[in-house]
Amino acid sequence: xxxxxxxxxxxxxxxxxxxxxxxxxxxxxxxxxxxxxxxxxxxxxxxxxxxxxxxxxxxxxxxxxxxxxxxxxxxxxxxxxxxxxxxxxxxxxxxxxxxxxxxxxxxxxxxxxxxxxxxxxxxxxxxxxxxxxxxxxxxxxxxxxxxxxxxxxxxxxxxxxxxxxxxxxxxxxxxxxxxxxxxxxxxxxxxxxxxxxxxxxxxxxxxxxxxxxxxxxxxxxxxxxxxxxxxxxxxxxxxxxxxxxxxxxxxxxxxxxxxxxxxxxxxxxxxxxxxxxxxxxxxxxxxxxxxxxxxxxxxxxxxxxxxxxxxxxxxxxxxxxxxxxxxxxxxxxxxxxxxxxxxxxxxxxxxxxxxxxxxxxxxxxxxxxxxxxxxxxxxxxxxxxxxxxxxxxxxxxxxxxxxxxxxxxxxxxxxxxxxxxxxxxxxxxxxxxxxxxxxxxxxxxxxxxxxxxxxxxxxxxxxxxxxxxxxxxxxxxxxxxxxxxxxxxxxxxxxxxxxxxxxxxxxxx
Amino acid sequence: xxxxxxxxxxxxxxxxxxxxxxxxxxxxxxxxxxxxxxxxxxxxxxxxxxxxxxxxxxxxxxxxxxxxxxxxxxxxxxxxxxxxxxxxxxxxxxxxxxxxxxxxxxxxxxxxxxxxxxxxxxxxxxxxxxxxxxxxxxxxxxxxxxxxxxxxxxxxxxxxxxxxxxxxxxxxxxxxxxxxxxxxxxxxxxxxxxxxxxxxxxxxxxxxxxxxxxxxxxxxxxxxxxxxxxxxxxxxxxxxxxxxxxxxxxxxxxxxxxxxxxxxxxxxxxxxxxxxxxxxxxxxxxxxxxxxxxxxxxxxxxxxxxxxxxxxxxx
Numbered sequence: 001x002x003x004x005x006x007x008x009x010x011x012x013x014x015x016x017x018x019x020x021x022x023x024x025x026x027x028x029x030x031x032x033x034x035x036x037x038x039x040x041x042x043x044x045x046x047x048x049x050x051x052x053x054x055x056x057x058x059x060x061x062x063x064x065x066x067x068x069x070x071x072x073x074x075x076x077x078x079x080x081x082x083x084x085x086x087x088x089x090x091x092x093x094x095x096x097x098x099x100x101x102x103x104x105x106x107x108x109x110x111x112x113x114x115x116x117x118x119x120x121x122x123x124x125x126x127x128x129x130x131x132x133x134x135x136x137x138x139x140x141x142x143x144x145x146x147x148x149x150x151x152x153x154x155x156x157x158x159x160x161x162x163x164x165x166x167x168x169x170x171x172x173x174x175x176x177x178x179x180x181x182x183x184x185x186x187x188x189x190x191x192x193x194x195x196x197x198x199x200x201x202x203x204x205x206x207x208x209x210x211x212x213x214x215x216x217x218x219x220x221x222x223x224x225x226x227x228x229x230x231x232x233x234x235x236x237x238x239x240x241x242x243x244x245x246x247x248x249x250x251x252x253x254x255x256x257x258x259x260x261x262x263x264x265x266x267x268x269x270x271x272x273x274x275x276x277x278x279x280x281x282x283x284x285x286x287x288x289x290x291x292x293x294x295x296x297x298x299x300x301x302x303x304x305x306x307x308x309x310x311x312x313x314x315x316x317x318x319x320x321x322x323x324x325x326x327x328x329x330x331x332x333x334x335x336x337x338x339x340x341x342x343x344x345x346x347x348x349x350x351x352x353x354x355x356x357x358x359x360x361x362x363x364x365x366x367x368x369x370x371x372x373x374x375x376x377x378x379x380x381x382x383x384x385x386x387x388x389x390x391x392x393x394x395x396x397x398x399x400x401x402x403x404x405x406x407x408x409x410x411x412x413x414x415x416x417x418x419x420x421x422x423x424x425x426x427x428x429x430x431x432x433x434x435x436x437x438x439x440x441x442x443x444x445x446x447x448x449x450x451x452x453x454x455x456x457x458x459x460x461x462x463x464x465x466x467x468x469x470x471x472x473x474x475x476x477x478x479x480x481x482x483x484x485x486x487x488x489x490x491x492x493x494x495x496x497x498x499x500x501x502x503x504x505x506x507x508x509x
Numbered sequence: 510x511x512x513x514x515x516x517x518x519x520x521x522x523x524x525x526x527x528x529x530x531x532x533x534x535x536x537x538x539x540x541x542x543x544x545x546x547x548x549x550x551x552x553x554x555x556x557x558x559x560x561x562x563x564x565x566x567x568x569x570x571x572x573x574x575x576x577x578x579x580x581x582x583x584x585x586x587x588x589x590x591x592x593x594x595x596x597x598x599x600x601x602x603x604x605x606x607x608x609x610x611x612x613x614x615x616x617x618x619x620x621x622x623x624x625x626x627x628x629x630x631x632x633x634x635x636x637x638x639x640x641x642x643x644x645x646x647x648x649x650x651x652x653x654x655x656x657x658x659x660x661x662x663x664x665x666x667x668x669x670x671x672x673x674x675x676x677x678x679x680x681x682x683x684x685x686x687x688x689x690x691x692x693x694x695x696x697x698x699x700x701x702x703x704x705x706x707x708x709x710x711x712x713x714x715x716x717x718x719x720x721x722x723x724x725x726x727x728x729x730x731x732x733x734x735x736x737x738x739x740x741x742x743x744x745x746x747x748x749x750x751x752x753x754x755x756x757x758x759x760x761x762x763x764x765x766x767x768x769x770x771x772x773x774x775x776x777x778x779x780x781x782x783x784x785x786x787x788x789x790x791x792x793x794x795x796x797x798x799x800x801x802x803x804x805x806x807x808x809x810x811x812x813x814x815x816x817x818x819x820x821x822x823x824x
Binding site (some may be wrong): 048050053057061069131132133134136137138139187188202203204205206230231232233234236237239241242243244394396397398400401402404405418422449 | 539540541542544546547548549550551552553556557559560563591592593594599601603658661662665669672673674675676678768769770771773774776777778781784785786787
């Protein structure tokens with residue numbers, strides 16, 4: 001072995017490490033995180049929207065960035081889930097429920113200067129309901145037979161059948177007003193009538209807005225000059241961004257188990273609200289043994305919802321007994337309808353012809369709540385002799401194909417994000433394969449009335465039917481895990497519709 | 510020499526063509542329809558059909574492949590389904606993050622590994638050798654994304670010295686951008702450096718046993734000169750081979766590290782495109798990765814010729 005002296009390389013290593021240390025030190029200096037000025041906001045979101053036009057694609061992240069900030073609707077949905085006037089200042093509904101006459105705001109223009117009037121409103125609605133429309137909620141507009149514009153301030157919708165949810169639907173992100181000249185480019189350069197104007201979208205990173213100086217609604221005066229939506233997928237990265245002050249707020253934080261790590265941070269505040277996301281384990285009601293109501297009821301009674309919430313979502317979340325959330329009008333707590341009772345569950349299973357239980361497979365998407373809930377359920381179902389195999393199923397692509405389109409599954413688990421979507425159980429085809437004429441009749445009845453109180457009562461009956469029939473196991477409503485700077489005011493704590501409404505957000509002195 | 514290079518180039522092009530066919534076929538086999546993902550769970554069959562037509566998804570497979578290939582050859586990578594912008598622009602934007610990140614990581618790993626490996630080899634069994642051995646064991650065992658989390662906890666959350674993630678963009682100045690890439694590059698570089706240290710050590714050790722080393726020493730050359738003039742240059746072929754291979758792992762590792770540091774790089778683009786079934790973006794990005802790896806191997810092969818004159822004669 002040749003012995004070689006190494007004075008030179010050793011010195012080299014020393015030089016390199018010195019140089020590296022010096023370089024690092026220089027990099028740190030003078031580059032302290034920017035102080036958030038009082039009129040800017042940096043808001044973190046988990047999912048980056050795919051396109052910025054909520055009228056041509058479904059992902060909720062689109063509305064969470066643009067709805068009420070860039071785009072506005074004829075009406076809007078407020079923080080308590082109620083319909084409020086917006087670009088339509090008032091409306092009249094004919095007694096037969098077939099004619100809606102809207103009076104529009106005057107002096108409103110889009111960010112590029114194009115005027116908003118009844119012609120623009122007709123254009124937006126015709127685009128959404130037209131033959132080649134790709135609006136994800138095209139069904140909302142299905143009952144509109146024709147649209148009249150007698151003058152620039154008046155918009156008249158003639159319906160082919162009464163549609164009691166129409167006003168509510170017109171408040172949705174998918175129903176916002178877009179302009180004839182700019183609609184085609186809204187996907188990448190959204191142009192609306194809202195309090196903020198689109199500035200820039202650095203794809204994969206952030207979307208930037210600035211205040212619309214000529215905003216029509218003088219009753220609302222947005223305090224923020226500049227807003228940045230930043231997209232941070234990883235919960236650990238989200239936590240780090242919050243703690244280091246890189247973002248001011250994350251209205252929907254990604255990981256419940258990390259929420260407690262913010263409680264002793266003097267700079268931050270945590271707010272836990274309700275969303276519209278109903279976590280349900282849907283069953284294929286056309287396949288054995290789930291076609292037997294007693295089996296579905298037995299499975300429901302074998303599951304302690306509280307334990308699911310504890311195990312899957314760190315105890316944050318509200319157990320539900322039907323496909324409905326406490327945010328929604330006419331909510332009734334039905335968790336006692338089929339309460340946790342393994343003994344009764346076993347008896348019911350035996351009665352249905354499965355005294356020794358059975359084996360089935362759940363298709364579980366990769367979102368954290370799904371496999372975690374499935375594992376807790378697996379343990380509880382084992383108690384009554386039922387064996388559940390968990391099959392990971394990529395969401396959205398494979399899940400949409402297998403469950404939604406092919407309906408080739410036994411049980412699945414997914415959070416239904418659309419507000420007030422109890423009517424999915426009346427849709428045919430839909431993945432539950434649930435068929436109940438009495439329920440369908442209720443969904444028809446709710447559209448035949450425009451009186452909110454009467455609607456709430458019908459929704460109550462509908463919830464009760466589902467709680468009894470359990471076409472899906474009703475588990476819990478996802479919490480809205482808000483974490484933001486203590487000095488930040490005006491962010492919504494609940495989420496009656498997926499959104500980040502910023503017109504009322506401001507910094508406290 | 511020229512014949513060799515042109516033969517290699519032809520092989521490279523044929524490989525790329527086969528890869529493009531494979532990519533297209535695999536993409537078509539993937540379950541999930543981009544149109545139904547875009548329109549969500551409420552869309553009616555007519556709306557779906559309208560969107561599929563808009564996206565050209567209702568055309569036969571062979572026609573779509575032909576269109577794509579022709580487009581790529583003419584420099585038109587097509588339009589992203591989900592973003593609605595040309596893919597070429599997206600890829601260029603993302604390369605401005607991933608390429609500097611990868612180069613910085615390679616540079617860092619060479620800066621650490623080559624001196625450490627040479628030192629360990631020249632002082633076999635000494636302190637430096639033990640340090641190198643411990644370092645490379647840990648470096649190989651610890652995955653890059655875990656290293657990334659540790660760095661964030663230490664330098665961002667606890668010390669508050671570095672940004673926790675995100676990328677300010679090169680337009681906001683060279684330093685802020687470089688600073689954002691520093692921790693991710695370190696996280697990527699350490700596992701690479703661990704492997705490279707081992708390779709360097711054993712490659713240099715091997716040359717120390719060679720006849721030319723003994724001859725050089727016998728001629729009276731100082732040990733230091735022998736090491737840097739004769740041993741290290743002769744150890745470069747295996748080092749370069751590993752560097753070329755590591756480049757592939759670097760690209761794969763970047764997907765995870767870009768996620769942890771929230772960097773808008775090519776890896777994240779590929780991941781997002783896959784989950785959204787943004788097939789055009791997927792095809793382009795995978796083809797790009799494949800091309801990068803193939804070209805990298807080609808360059809490594811060429812570098813052998815530059816390093817070792819003996820190889821030039823053989824070929």
